[in-house]
Amino acid sequence: MMPDRDITALVLAGGRGTRMGGVDKGLQTFRGQSLALHAARRIQPQVAGVMLNANRHLHDYRALGWPVWPDAQPDHPGPLSGFAAGLAQCPTPWLLALPCDTPLFPSDLAVRLAEAAAQADAPIAMACAPDAEDGGRLRTHAVFCLMRVTLLADLQAFIDAGGRRVQQWSARHGCALAVFDRPGDDPQAFANANTLAELRALEALALG
Numbered sequence: 001m002m003p004d005r006d007i008t009a010l011v012l013a014g015g016r017g018t019r020m021g022g023v024d025k026g027l028q029t030f031r032g033q034s035l036a037l038h039a040a041r042r043i044q045p046q047v048a049g050v051m052l053n054a055n056r057h058l059h060d061y062r063a064l065g066w067p068v069w070p071d072a073q074p075d076h077p078g079p080l081s082g083f084a085a086g087l088a089q090c091p092t093p094w095l096l097a098l099p100c101d102t103p104l105f106p107s108d109l110a111v112r113l114a115e116a117a118a119q120a121d122a123p124i125a126m127a128c129a130p131d132a133e134d135g136g137r138l139r140t141h142a143v144f145c146l147m148r149v150t151l152l153a154d155l156q157a158f159i160d161a162g163g164r165r166v167q168q169w170s171a172r173h174g175c176a177l178a179v180f181d182r183p184g185d186d187p188q189a190f191a192n193a194n195t196l197a198e199l200r201a202l203e204a205l206a207l208g
């Protein structure tokens, strides 16, 4: 698999942002640009194309210049609903979903996930990294998820049956893990901003 030919990225910005006070997370600023724009620009050189998944302020998201797809389900059932919206529109054999709120994600994210999927001959690959707050134990970051577009019908059935958890769905298929613990991997790469205070802290870190 060649990431810059076979993978389309989907920046997920469709959540409620509850812990941020209900604001539209993807439109909050990080280093002077919106989180969604930052993520789209960071992933763009790694893949064949970029799409955005959002459920509010669609006009603002469309102004960023990439296709924007809202969830099919109206009630914010979680990131799997964003995956389904992206799979339904994906022009390449693989979709790479990533959240908008983790701005320091690896600049080799796509190639490392592609390697993991290819090595295991798996239809899904997820990122995983040591968690400093948990004694360095590996933690899976399930919304950083590379998946084959042929999984759409199965995913839709899982959601329709009430399934909500990403790892519960992926476990049905065989899921490879790309472990970001090599020398040179940024230990903060998967730090995410759930609150505005966390977002400002991440910004300071990035500038420091």
Ligand SMILES: Nc1nc2c(ncn2[C@@H]2O[C@H](COP(=O)(O)OP(=O)(O)OP(=O)(O)O)[C@@H](O)[C@H]2O)c(=O)[nH]1
Binding pocket: 012, 013, 014, 015, 016, 017, 018, 019, 020, 025, 053, 054, 071, 075, 076, 077, 078, 079, 080, 081, 082, 083, 098, 099, 100, 101, 143, 194
């Ligand atoms: N499409 C879609 N994406 C979602 C949904 N819920 C969460 N996400 C995305 O999944 C990623 C991780 O979710 P969270 O960190 O929980 O973000 P959130 O749900 O907006 O924030 P909270 O309401 O505080 O949980 C983010 O990129 C969200 O935009 C949803 O219902 N639909």
Ligand SMILES: [Mg+2]
Binding pocket: 015, 016
């Ligand atoms: Mg949430």
